[in-house]
Amino acid sequence: MQATNILxxxxxxxxxxxxxxxxxxxxxxxxxxxxxKLHSLPSYxxxxxxxxxxxxxxxxxxxxxxFDDPLINSIVVExxxxxxxxxxxxxxxxxxxxxxxxxxxxxxxxxxxxxxxAAADHMEALRVISRWSLTALMLTxxxxxxxxxxxxxxASFRARPVVEKVMQNILLACACxxxxxxxxxxxxxxxxxxxxxxxxxxxxxxxGLEWSxxxxxxEDQVGSSGSFGAVPLFVGTLLxxxxxxxxAVPVGLMSAIYxxxxxxxxVRTYAKPALEILAGIPTVVYGxxxxxxxxxxxRDLGASFGLSVSSExxxxxxxxxxxMIIPFISSLADDVITAVPQSMRDGSLAMGATHSExxxxxxxxxxxxxIVGGVMxxxxxxxxxTMIVVMAAGMAAKLTANPLxxxxxxxxQIVTLLTGDQEFDSPKTLAAFALGLMLFTVTLLxxxxxxxxxxxxxxxxx
Amino acid sequence: MTQAATAEKKxxxxxxxxxxxNSLDVSDHQATVGKNFADNAKMTMRNVNVFYDDKQAxxxxxxxxxxxxxxxxxxxxxxxxSTFLRSLNRMNDTVDICRVEGQICMDGEDLxxxxxxxxxxxxxxxxxxxxxxPFPKSIYENVAYGPKIHGLADTRVDLxxxxxxxxxxxxLWEEVKERLHQAGTGLSxxxxxxxxxxxxxxxxxxxxxxxEPCSALDPIATAKIEELIEELSQNFTIAIxxxxxxxxxxxxxxxxxxxxxxxxxxxxTEQVFTMPEHQLTEAYITGRFG
Numbered sequence: 001m002q003a004t005n006i007l008x009x010x011x012x013x014x015x016x017x018x019x020x021x022x023x024x025x026x027x028x029x030x031x032x033x034x035x036x037k038l039h040s041l042p043s044y045x046x047x048x049x050x051x052x053x054x055x056x057x058x059x060x061x062x063x064x065x066x067f068d069d070p071l072i073n074s075i076v077v078e079x080x081x082x083x084x085x086x087x088x089x090x091x092x093x094x095x096x097x098x099x100x101x102x103x104x105x106x107x108x109x110x111x112x113x114x115x116x117x118a119a120a121d122h123m124e125a126l127r128v129i130s131r132w133s134l135t136a137l138m139l140t141x142x143x144x145x146x147x148x149x150x151x152x153x154x155a156s157f158r159a160r161p162v163v164e165k166v167m168q169n170i171l172l173a174c175a176c177x178x179x180x181x182x183x184x185x186x187x188x189x190x191x192x193x194x195x196x197x198x199x200x201x202x203x204x205x206x207x208g209l210e211w212s213x214x215x216x217x218x219e220d221q222v223g224s225s226g227s228f229g230a231v232p233l234f235v236g237t238l239l240x241x242x243x244x245x246x247x248a249v250p251v252g253l254m255s256a257i258y259x260x261x262x263x264x265x266x267v268r269t270y271a272k273p274a275l276e277i278l279a280g281i282p283t284v285v286y287g288x289x290x291x292x293x294x295x296x297x298x299r300d301l302g303a304s305f306g307l308s309v310s311s312e313x314x315x316x317x318x319x320x321x322x323x324m325i326i327p328f329i330s331s332l333a334d335d336v337i338t339a340v341p342q343s344m345r346d347g348s349l350a351m352g353a354t355h356s357e358x359x360x361x362x363x364x365x366x367x368x369x370x371i372v373g374g375v376m377x378x379x380x381x382x383x384x385x386t387m388i389v390v391m392a393a394g395m396a397a398k399l400t401a402n403p404l405x406x407x408x409x410x411x412x413q414i415v416t417l418l419t420g421d422q423e424f425d426s427p428k429t430l431a432a433f434a435l436g437l438m439l440f441t442v443t444l445l446x447x448x449x450x451x452x453x454x455x456x457x458x459x460x461x462x
Numbered sequence: 463m464t465q466a467a468t469a470e471k472k473x474x475x476x477x478x479x480x481x482x483x484n485s486l487d488v489s490d491h492q493a494t495v496g497k498n499f500a501d502n503a504k505m506t507m508r509n510v511n512v513f514y515d516d517k518q519a520x521x522x523x524x525x526x527x528x529x530x531x532x533x534x535x536x537x538x539x540x541x542x543x544s545t546f547l548r549s550l551n552r553m554n555d556t557v558d559i560c561r562v563e564g565q566i567c568m569d570g571e572d573l574x575x576x577x578x579x580x581x582x583x584x585x586x587x588x589x590x591x592x593x594x595x596p597f598p599k600s601i602y603e604n605v606a607y608g609p610k611i612h613g614l615a616d617t618r619v620d621l622x623x624x625x626x627x628x629x630x631x632x633x634l635w636e637e638v639k640e641r642l643h644q645a646g647t648g649l650s651x652x653x654x655x656x657x658x659x660x661x662x663x664x665x666x667x668x669x670x671x672x673x674e675p676c677s678a679l680d681p682i683a684t685a686k687i688e689e690l691i692e693e694l695s696q697n698f699t700i701a702i703x704x705x706x707x708x709x710x711x712x713x714x715x716x717x718x719x720x721x722x723x724x725x726x727x728x729x730x731t732e733q734v735f736t737m738p739e740h741q742l743t744e745a746y747i748t749g750r751f752g
Contacts, residue, residue, distance in 0.1 A: 343595035347658070350553060351608045351665065352585035361607065366598045 002131075003065065006138055010061075013245055014054030021049030025154050032155055040160035048159040051166050057138040064134050072130065073100075076123045083115045099123055189440065192433035199427045200228045202248035205434060207231060211397035211408075213417060213428045228431050230438060232397040235440075236314070236407035240389055241382040243318025243403050244325055248382075249375055251322075252329030259330070260337040261359055272334075279327040287391035290320035302404060310406040312394035318403065321388050325378050332377070336370030337363060350417045369453055376450030380443040386411040410439050474535045495739045496729035500528035504669060505550065510564035512545050512554070514628075519545045523725045525718060527669070532691060532700045534714030534731065536707060538746065541720040543703045547671050550701065551587035552580055568669070585612050588662035592674040594654035596646035596661070601638050604646040604657055605629060609663035624664055632660035633690050648679070652683025659690065663698070670694065672702040676709065688713050707747055711735050719743045 023046035035042055073096055083337075084095060101107040102120035109117055124343045197205065208229020255275065259268055295316035302309030309315070340363050348358040364371070394406030395416065417432040424430075503526035512520035519542045527533050535543040545554070552573060554560040558707060566573045585608070596604050605625045608614075615621035624710070625642070629635040634656045646657055655675060662670055672691070676684040691700060691713045704710050710717050710731065715732040719727045719742070727740040738744040745751055 026520070343591060343593055343598060346553065346556070346589075346591060347595040347597065347661075348552065348607070349556060349662065350584055350589035350591075351611065352581045352583070353607075353611050354581055357611050361611070362597050 001171060003061065003134075006061065006135055007058075007164075010054050010057050010138060010142055013142050013146065014050040017053035017149060018043075018046040018050040020046075020146070020150060021153060022046030024150060025159075028153065028155055038155050039158050040163075044163050045153050045157070047163045049146065049149035049153070051163065052145035053142050054145070055166070056145055057141045060138055061134070064130075068130055068134075071320075072126045075126060076119050079122055080115055080119045103127070183287060186440070189374060189433050191436050192430055193437045195425075196427055196430035196434045200431070200434075204228065205230055206438070208231070209399055211413070213413070213431055228427065228434075230410070230435060232399040233335040233408060233410045233413055233435065234442075235399055235401070236393070236397065237383055237409040237411075239314045239403060239407055240318040240393055240409055241379060242319065243315055244321035244382045245375070247319050247322025247378060248325040248329050248378060252326045252378075253333050253371065254338060255326070255331040257359060257364075260334050261355070272331075275327050275330055277327075278324065279331075281324070283324065283385065283387040284391075286320050286324050287387045289394035289426035290316050290388050294320055296315060298404075307404060309404045311392070312406040313404050314407045315403040316392060317389050320392065321382055321385055324385070324388065325382060326457075328378050328381065330373055332374030333371050334376070335366070338365040339370070340366045342401035369392065369456070371453035373450045376446055376453065380446040380450075383443055383446075384411065384439065386415060390415055410435050414439075468563060482560060482723060492729060494725045496525065496727045496733075497716075498525045498725065498728035500526040500531075502529045503527065504529045504568065505564070506565075506567045507550075507656075508565040509569075510546070510549065510562065512542070514557070515559045515561070519723050520549075521723045525725060525728055527699060527701055528716075530695060530697070531716060532695045532714045534710035534717045535701065535703045535748060536710050536717060536746070537720035537726075538735045538751070539705075542723040543671050543718075543720045546720070547673055547701060547703050548589075550669070550671055551584050551589055553584075553589065555580065560579065568699065582747055585665050586667050587669045588665065588667035589671045589672060590658050590662055590673065590675045593678050594658050596649070596653055596654050596657050597646055598645065600643045601629075601646045602642040603648070605660050606642055606663050607661060612665055614665065614710045617629060628660040628664040631694070632656045633661055633686065633693075634660055650683070652679050655683065655687060656690065659687070659694075663694070667698065669701065674703055674705060677705060684709070707735070719746060721746070 022042045022045060023044045025038055027041070029038050032038075036454060038045075076099060077092065077096060080099075098107065099116060099119045100123065101117060102109060103123040109120070114404050163220065205228050208227060209231050210227045210229045211232045212227050214226060248403075259272055259275075263271060273386070291312070295311055295313060298313060298316050298319075299309045299311045344366055345358055348362045349355075353361070389409045389412050393409060395408050395410050395412065396406055397413070398405060400407060412433050414432045417429060417435075422429045484684055488634065494496065502652065505527040507526070508524050510520055511518060523546060535547065537543050540589075545560075548554045549562050550566060550573075554562060554701075563572060568583075568586070572578065598608065599607070602625055605628050606615075606621055607622060609624050615624055626635060634653060636678045637653060638657075649657060655678075659670075659675075670676045676687050679687065688709060691702065694700060695715075702710075702714065714731045716728060717731045718725055719734065719738075719740070721742050727734065727738060734743060738747060
């Protein structure tokens with residue numbers, strides 16, 4: 001039987017167990033004088049039975065699926081090891097793929113060696129055994145669990161604490177799943193990066209000033225030695241992010257001040273959602289807006305002043321990215337400004353300060369930690385932003401601080417390194433993981449820094 | 463005989479007071495009793511009405527505040543004394559739905575005239591709030607705030623002097639002179655409140671309004687503030703709203719009793735607490751309601 005079918009069957013059995021357990025507890029309660037004579041509510045007895053009926057088989061299923069394939073594979077490869085001994089990991093995988101495809105009937109069996117066909121049959125047979133034994137085991141476990149859960153039901157049995165405890169553990173498992181996924185992603189990036197640093201020294205990568213990831217695929221190719229200095233990429237990223245911040249921070253902050261301090265209620269009702277629509281525009285739309293509208297406009301504008309502006313400039317990409325980040329900053333800043341206690345405003349106004357003096361000298365300083373935190377989060381967002389820069393910032397890794405030139409960013413290079421046909425053992429491809437790791441580290445540090453600032457100064461005016 | 467009737471027989475005064483309290487509704491016009499006018503008036507209020515939207519919070523209040531006197535405003539919660547106080551430096555302007563009618567003058571100048579500059583007014587009429595609200599700045603910057611925005615000091619030395627004098631007047635100098643550049647929010651509640659008083663007097667106002675300045679403080683800090691009020695009254699005119707009748711009796715020269723938005727009685731403090739003219743005042747100060 002297929003795993004999905006077993007799953008449905010087990011869940012069905014669980015539901016059956018629930019009603020059975022609940023029914024039994026109700027039947028028990030009747031002669032005693034109502035369900036208040038039971039320790040727990042009938043549904044707890046039902047849940048208790050359902051848990052015994054379905055959780056152990058589900059756990060078995062998870063374990064089985066984790067260890068099933070590797071076990072069968074190693075048995076099969078072991079059995080053909082006398083005739084065809086795999087020399088390294090690559091040929092081992094190749095052999096395994098071939099046998100597996102023969103077993104599934106994807107490859108035609110005609111013309112293959114008898115050893116391989118025998119191995120494929122062996123594998124097929126093992127898989128059938130595995131499937132049926134899994135089904136049998138799960139059904140047995142389920143039935144035993146049902147019996148056990150059902151037999152334990154009595155008026156004095158404390159089903160509620162048991163169910164609560166199990167529920168708590170299920171929630172814990174879900175939380176762990178999210179954390180382990182994060183850890184898994186970080187580890188996979190880390191291992192690929194370590195592999196990359198075997199071929200390119202880490203010092204050359206972090207401090208190298210030249211980026212040209214084209215490596216020779218054939219021995220006789222020329223002019224593509226490949227150099228992996230990440231500095232130009234990070235300079236480009238910082239340049240684009242800086243342009244974005246120059247746009248987003250003043251505009252976002254001032255619009256937040258207007259909305260929080262000056263706007264009448266009716267203006268606020270319409271202006272705030274309108275501003276937040278900006279946050280809902282997909283970044284790819286911003287991307288072609290930057291590439292097709294803003295960049296040519298800036299180039300023509302520059303030309304009329306006699307400046308040479310690249311048609312894919314950091315200014316265009318950063319400017320549009322800044323517009324994208326405005327609602328991010330303005331809504332965060334709006335929240336912290338509104339959170340400044342009214343007593344601060346009263347105190348300042350009662351001293352004879354004007355509204356703008358109050359905003360500048362009291363409210364902004366009081367809200368500053370929150371504002372800085374918001375800006376930090378916005379910066380890490382700008383650094384990680386991909387779509388706009390892919391479309392509008394260009395590909396050439398130039399080490400420049402001139403926003404009118406074309407630059408490239410870390411995210412753009414990751415995209416170009418990993419799109420299209422790739423060989424996954426060349427430094428060119430692995431460099432993407434190293435870049436990802438560095439980017440991850442930088443944004444992580446920024447986030448920690450931002451959270452630290454927000455936390456440290458949060459309670460200052462309370 | 464019912465219990466209520468027994469109580470009535472034992473204490474007939476209670477019944478009449480209850481009747482008087484009940485009979486004082488909005489439509490019943492009643493003149494303020496006592497000496498609500500003064501010869502050397504600093505501020506004069508005539509027929510002041512304050513509204514929140516349609517709801518009238520202050521009914522037809524007329525009273526003078528004399529130069530260098532301390533006038534205490536007492537009354538049960540919600541009687542409008544804070545609202546009245548906040549209309550004296552137009553802090554009610556910050557409340558959109560609030561509307562003030564009648565005449566409020568300081569030195570003969572109408573505070574609600576369109577020509578009046580609110581910024582200048584608030585520099586002349588300082589305010590101390592119920593909860594200490596120092597700015598999240600250093601002690602020095604808190605006191606220097608007003609002088610800076612009003613341009614009262616040309617040099618750093620001048621500013622230092624203003625800060626020191628204000629802190630001295632507020633009785634805080636000795637306690638904070640070693641840590642002027644630490645955060646004002648790090649002080650204790652009583653010190654914070656005295657810092658707020660120092661901040662208010664740093665711009666040399668003529669009148670200081672205090673809105674229950676001690677309600678968030680412990681008895682020792684309260685005693686210090688009360689002492690301070692007495693000293694300040696030599697240079698400033700002070701109007702103080704308080705919930706504590708003992709405090710009113712200790713610090714003020716005259717006491718005004720508010721009830722349901724009306725000014726019932728204004729008299730010298732001793733008289734209010736020994737021989738009140740109006741039965742509502744008597745009922746309040748003897749603790750029969752409020």
